[in-house]
Amino acid sequence: MSEPRLRVTEIFYSIQGETSRVGLPTVFVRLTGCPLRCGYCDTAYAFQGGEWMTLAQILAAVAAYALRQVTVTGGEPLAQRDCPALLTALCDAGYDVSLETSGALDIAPVDKRVARIVDIKTPGSGEVERNLWSNIEQLTPHDEVKFVIVDEADYRWAVELLRQHRLAERCEVLFSPVFGKLQPRQLAEWILRDRLPVRLQVQLHKVLWGEEPGR
Numbered sequence: 514m515s516e517p518r519l520r521v522t523e524i525f526y527s528i529q530g531e532t533s534r535v536g537l538p539t540v541f542v543r544l545t546g547c548p549l550r551c552g553y554c555d556t557a558y559a560f561q562g563g564e565w566m567t568l569a570q571i572l573a574a575v576a577a578y579a580l581r582q583v584t585v586t587g588g589e590p591l592a593q594r595d596c597p598a599l600l601t602a603l604c605d606a607g608y609d610v611s612l613e614t615s616g617a618l619d620i621a622p623v624d625k626r627v628a629r630i631v632d633i634k635t636p637g638s639g640e641v642e643r644n645l646w647s648n649i650e651q652l653t654p655h656d657e658v659k660f661v662i663v664d665e666a667d668y669r670w671a672v673e674l675l676r677q678h679r680l681a682e683r684c685e686v687l688f689s690p691v692f693g694k695l696q697p698r699q700l701a702e703w704i705l706r707d708r709l710p711v712r713l714q715v716q717l718h719k720v721l722w723g724e725e726p727g728r
């Protein structure tokens with residue numbers, strides 16, 4: 514077998530802006546390419562291009578930041594064959610590793626030490642038919658599911674899924690408004706009204722830096 518190599522758009526460090534790890538200084542490895550086209554995607558610059566890197570090159574670039582938290586994202590990281598090998602190598606190197614994934618690809622090959630953040634694509638994303646529903650049974654308390662919500666119809670849809678699959682009993686559940694499209698305050702009011710056992714999250718990095726790439 515050839516040495517694992519991945520196409521990488523950027524490796525940078527920032528304040529974690531999403532998930533329950535929000536606020537922690539984190540190194541991000543953004544892998545190139547995505548088979549989905551969510552209407553709201555804020556990372557379309559990662560669809561093409563990138564640079565091929567070996568595992569050793571990626572590990573060296575991550576190590577240079579001297580942080581404990583590492584997030585692998587994209588694009589859609591699991592669309593690259595060698596992503597599971599990268600995640601295992603990062604765990605072996607002692608990092609606290611999380612993965613941001615669209616929920617369209619099987620999360621089973623991912624190292625169990627990795628916190629898998631699984632986005633469930635809503636109708637408003639335009640990619641709802643890509644959800645791989647078998648991922649839900651694989652979620653553990655170490656993982657998180659996330660709904661990125663465009664409008665009230667998306668909200669209602671997410672609440673229905675939450676109840677149907679008892680998601681809050683499986684793992685942390687995140688509800689996040691699409692930036693610039695749904696007011697965080699509106700989503701907060703709905704969550705409070707319905708007494709939902711979910712965590713509201715806004716993208717903290719956009720509060721801090723706006724929509725700058727590499728943040």
Ligand SMILES: C[S@@+](CC[C@H](N)C(=O)[O-])C[C@H]1O[C@@H](n2cnc3c(N)ncnc32)[C@H](O)[C@@H]1O
Nearest residue numbers: 554555556587588589613614615632661691692
């Ligand atoms: C850029 S994606 C990369 C990982 C993977 N492709 C996914 O969709 O989960 C990282 C996260 O950003 C979210 N996201 C993308 N654009 C957004 C926006 N405009 N507002 C809020 N969240 C957004 C996605 O839904 C996803 O949860």
Ligand SMILES: Nc1nc2[nH]cc(C(=O)O)c2c(=O)[nH]1
Nearest residue numbers: 527528529530531586718728
């Ligand atoms: N600061 C910051 N935090 C993030 N958490 C998840 C991100 C992502 O793009 O997946 C992200 C990102 O792009 N920037």
Ligand code: SF4
Nearest residue numbers: 547549551554588615
């Ligand atoms: S799956 Fe993620 S990277 Fe791909 S288009 Fe949707 S939000 Fe963007």
Ligand SMILES: [Mg+2]
Nearest residue numbers: 555556586728
């Ligand atoms: Mg982002």
